[in-house]
Amino acid sequence: MYLKIxxxxxxxxxxxxxxxxxxxxxxPGEIKLKGFHKSSPLRALWDILFxxxxxxxxxxxxxxxxxxxxxxxxxxxxxxxxxxALPLLGSTRVKAGEQSRVVLxxxxxxxxxGGTLRPEILEEMLDQAMCTLLEVPDxxxxxxxxxxxxxxxxxxxxxxxxxxxxxxLETAIQKRLVAVGVKGKNISVxxxxxxxxxxxxxxxxLINTRPMRTHHWSGxxxxxxxxxxxxxxxxxxxxxxxxxxxxxxxxxHVVGRTRLNILVMLTPHFHGVGPHSFSARYVWPYSGLIISxxxxxxxxxxxxIIQAKRxxxxxxxxxxxxxxxxxxxxGSRYGLGHSLPDRIExxxxxxxxxxxx
Amino acid sequence: xxxxxxxxxxxSFGEALPEKVMGxxxxxxxxxxxxxxxxxxxxGAAEVYRAYGMKGxxxxxxxxxxxxxxxxxxxxxxxxxxxxxxxxxxxxxxxxDLGQDALYRAGWLRFWKDRFFISITIEQEAQTADQVxxxxxxxxxxxxxxxxxxxxxxxxxxxEGLESASIRFFHDSNLLNTHYxxxxxxxxxxxxxxxxxxxxxxxxxxxxxxxxxxxxDGEKASLAHKDFLNYxxxxxxxxxxxxxxxxxxxxxxxxxxLLAVVLEADTRPLAEWLLNEIMETASKSR
Numbered sequence: 001m002y003l004k005i006x007x008x009x010x011x012x013x014x015x016x017x018x019x020x021x022x023x024x025x026x027x028p029g030e031i032k033l034k035g036f037h038k039s040s041p042l043r044a045l046w047d048i049l050f051x052x053x054x055x056x057x058x059x060x061x062x063x064x065x066x067x068x069x070x071x072x073x074x075x076x077x078x079x080x081x082x083x084x085a086l087p088l089l090g091s092t093r094v095k096a097g098e099q100s101r102v103v104l105x106x107x108x109x110x111x112x113x114g115g116t117l118r119p120e121i122l123e124e125m126l127d128q129a130m131c132t133l134l135e136v137p138d139x140x141x142x143x144x145x146x147x148x149x150x151x152x153x154x155x156x157x158x159x160x161x162x163x164x165x166x167x168x169l170e171t172a173i174q175k176r177l178v179a180v181g182v183k184g185k186n187i188s189v190x191x192x193x194x195x196x197x198x199x200x201x202x203x204x205x206l207i208n209t210r211p212m213r214t215h216h217w218s219g220x221x222x223x224x225x226x227x228x229x230x231x232x233x234x235x236x237x238x239x240x241x242x243x244x245x246x247x248x249x250x251x252x253h254v255v256g257r258t259r260l261n262i263l264v265m266l267t268p269h270f271h272g273v274g275p276h277s278f279s280a281r282y283v284w285p286y287s288g289l290i291i292s293x294x295x296x297x298x299x300x301x302x303x304x305i306i307q308a309k310r311x312x313x314x315x316x317x318x319x320x321x322x323x324x325x326x327x328x329x330x331g332s333r334y335g336l337g338h339s340l341p342d343r344i345e346x347x348x349x350x351x352x353x354x355x356x357x
Numbered sequence: 358x359x360x361x362x363x364x365x366x367x368x369s370f371g372e373a374l375p376e377k378v379m380g381x382x383x384x385x386x387x388x389x390x391x392x393x394x395x396x397x398x399x400x401g402a403a404e405v406y407r408a409y410g411m412k413g414x415x416x417x418x419x420x421x422x423x424x425x426x427x428x429x430x431x432x433x434x435x436x437x438x439x440x441x442x443x444x445x446x447x448x449x450x451x452x453x454d455l456g457q458d459a460l461y462r463a464g465w466l467r468f469w470k471d472r473f474f475i476s477i478t479i480e481q482e483a484q485t486a487d488q489v490x491x492x493x494x495x496x497x498x499x500x501x502x503x504x505x506x507x508x509x510x511x512x513x514x515x516x517e518g519l520e521s522a523s524i525r526f527f528h529d530s531n532l533l534n535t536h537y538x539x540x541x542x543x544x545x546x547x548x549x550x551x552x553x554x555x556x557x558x559x560x561x562x563x564x565x566x567x568x569x570x571x572x573x574d575g576e577k578a579s580l581a582h583k584d585f586l587n588y589x590x591x592x593x594x595x596x597x598x599x600x601x602x603x604x605x606x607x608x609x610x611x612x613x614x615l616l617a618v619v620l621e622a623d624t625r626p627l628a629e630w631l632l633n634e635i636m637e638t639a640s641k642s643r
Contacts, residue, residue: 067539067588068538160400216404234401238531239531240531241531277400280464
């Protein structure tokens, strides 16, 4: 069953894009909305925007069916949906000329010979990166700029047992939040329980942190993808190599709350095998962290490193499969940041050997 | 070395499989997952198995005293067609003589037999790990008494020039895009009720890729045919042929519930020959 809503029916509803411009009346056709929401116009509006194909049209305004032939026309088929080559069919919402700062910090000593993490060195790396990211003399000044004592902070972690966010990093983040005055009861680290977690339900701020790895559906397990647990229906976002993951960041309990992104590149996983999508053969001690306010820029940087590692390891061009084009789409369609290298100010700190970028 | 008693259930696998193989010992309890709890076990990769209608998964871990492990997963896919399909999801590796088809790539052995897909993953390199993986594979295979049938749609693939190791079977548009990116929309209307096969061809006329889709009825097949022409081959001639931007030929044809697509062929004669062969076979089998 479909409820048909024509633009005039939405005339009284404030439906705007991210820049505050009304878009409902600009949509020339009819919107088909699955189900009836007569008693809840806000819910109806929400479904139009985020749960319907019409919503995709509204969000991108000119979205059309994209096929392999679009890539063949632009001569980019080999990198279908890749980070560089994706044709930008949606409107780009990031301002031209702006760059996103990304800090890549590495320290060879962060892992000992047995691969065990040295927490004190990890904390040094985190502090060093924070100082550079925000151009502050000491790390706590940076944390103070991002978080206020009355903030309620959810730290979105990742518990995937083969390669979880290190507990030592979670602890370091919590320590710094407490140090700038955030109350312990207002801080929570969680992954799969975020929708039931009172801190996340009331969060005024989010920190997003996870290790980068190859992924069966999305090409890469990214910071963008780490928010999949904010929806009760993750499989809804699996279509076309998870290209619409950026939409997760528009969910009402998520939008505008992320203050910091930390992509863990200590032992990234660059090639998945089998049902577990993991093999210890395909991790390596890169010993790095990537930190940015812009999740797209952080992910795009990590993706370039993974791609370079694959090419090196396999001795030939070995594209990430499926292509992680959700990163570029998050920038082009959802306006979450920059994926192109010339829009990223990459600052490299520390260990330079085998940098791959 | 192992019992050859028939075991068709997870319980009987658990009872009949060895607890120790060449110094590798079973660790922890065997685990069984259904198509919902499988997410807890293998995370997002579970979608692949669910896309093939997975019924359940039996899992056992073997380990050396120092902790290095091998994971044995036995997926009950409900039918031999689905077991074959999930096997074809990843075709990278060297063939092995095990089950009905088997492949081995560094750290991962897998095969299918009857309705089961078996995956043996080596967590970390160890001297005897490869050999243990093969022994375990043999043990599981010996416990599955009979072979299963491959999907019927494969019989419509012309045999001449067919690269048999390239055949994939699936139902889902996401899986099609994983193997051959076609479109961000499901323009072929693939779903759990459609059977699809993708295969590569090479002969003296060049190479080509073929996609076959069997729909539950002619109406759905016609709709897919129409949408494919609209969205993918709007410039096709009256016979459904178009020259792509990369100078390869694509073509589509419909026969009842069967849609045949030549995705890319080096030459038009090759594309024509493939479609003719497919349609002839389809007509005979109707």
